[in-house]
Amino acid sequence: MQMNPFKAVGIVGLGKMGSAIATALVKKGTKVYGFDPNLKESPVSGVTLVNTLDAIGKESEVIVIAVKPNLVVSVLKEFSKPSTFVSIAAGVSYSTLSQSAPKGSFSVRVMPNLPLVSERGAMAYFCEDQVVSSVERLFYGMGTTTRITKESLMDAVTGLSGSGPAYVLTFLQALAEGGLQEGLSYEESLSLAMETIEGTLVYFRTLRKENSNLHPMEVRNWVTSPGGTTIHGLDALERGGFSTAVRDAVRRATERSKELGKG
Incomplete structure (x- = not known):
């Protein structure tokens, strides 16, 4: 079943995995806004690099947090507008994401892997029922998605398909x-x-x-x-x-x- 892509997605952190997700989204025709203070230009063609997290929050329907685990909390606290935040950081719990994001936000914990660029990724995620469809839309066409209902198993997903x-x-x-x-x-x-x-x-x-x-x-x-x-x-x-x-x-x-x- 074909799913309509989001009109705009923001990605904070354009390292290997952030760039991989950006590449896959651009292929689907999604407008992608990227933020990475270490870059002067986007490493992915078709991604609009912005200078502030506020710009990411203003333009994006969903925001992917693709920074190092130790930076996730500080990044989320920089946002003032509620949104759906999708974290790909290993080990950062759902409760930590929810407590750090603006009030009224939805949080998602995802563990993807690099083959998603070739539409053969193995992605597992943990989230509330209300945003399951959003996660499936975000990663549609990138491979196989599996919803994990017990968050503690996300670490095993990281050890297996993530690594x-x-x-x-x-x-x-x-x-x-x-x-x-x-x-x-x-x-x-x-x-x-x-x-x-x-x-x-x-x-x-x-x-x-x-x-x-x-x-x-x-x-x-x-x-x-x-x-x-x-x-x-x-x-x-x-x-x-x-x-x-x-x-x-x-x-x-x-x-x-x-x-x-x-x-």
Whole structure:
């Protein structure tokens, strides 16, 4: 179902994620106003850079707060006009957002990830019922959105999908280096590794449409022959602690998100 984009959205902080969201919004035809005191010109074509937070508040229907966690409270307190404030800061609680924003505002806590620029983002959010439709409109066309009904799980979202692209890219590089070590050129290895990762995910997603209970390990077994190459490769992964290391990465990133929330 097509959703009409907002006419104007403000973004405070045009770093990597703020710029990614701005880029995706501009693609949808949304007017985007940006504020970032560290920039003299917008890093994203189509974004109008303004000099004050008041200008952001005056022109925007929704305001995305994309600054470092330790700056969120001070930024919100600079606004005088109530609005819908969407924070993407890790660890900053919903209650902190609500207490810091102007009276009468709506607050939203969101954890997006960078693939949203390519319309393949994984976004989870926590908010009041009244603004669910606004959040869905804001991120429509950027990927998958999931509403989290228990705020404490937002830290796990941060550890999994928020930080997840870095884990995947690390795995990608390791695969490419493995091919390089065995004699392939780096470009050959990287190309094969990228297509292998993407192709496998597309294939598994297609299978899940037919059987929503299908487990990844079941499909893995299809390509794991007795005494074959794959089982030897999997054995090396497990001896190296691969699965445990990935789970630990999610756990540690989750813990860090909680630590950031404590200031």
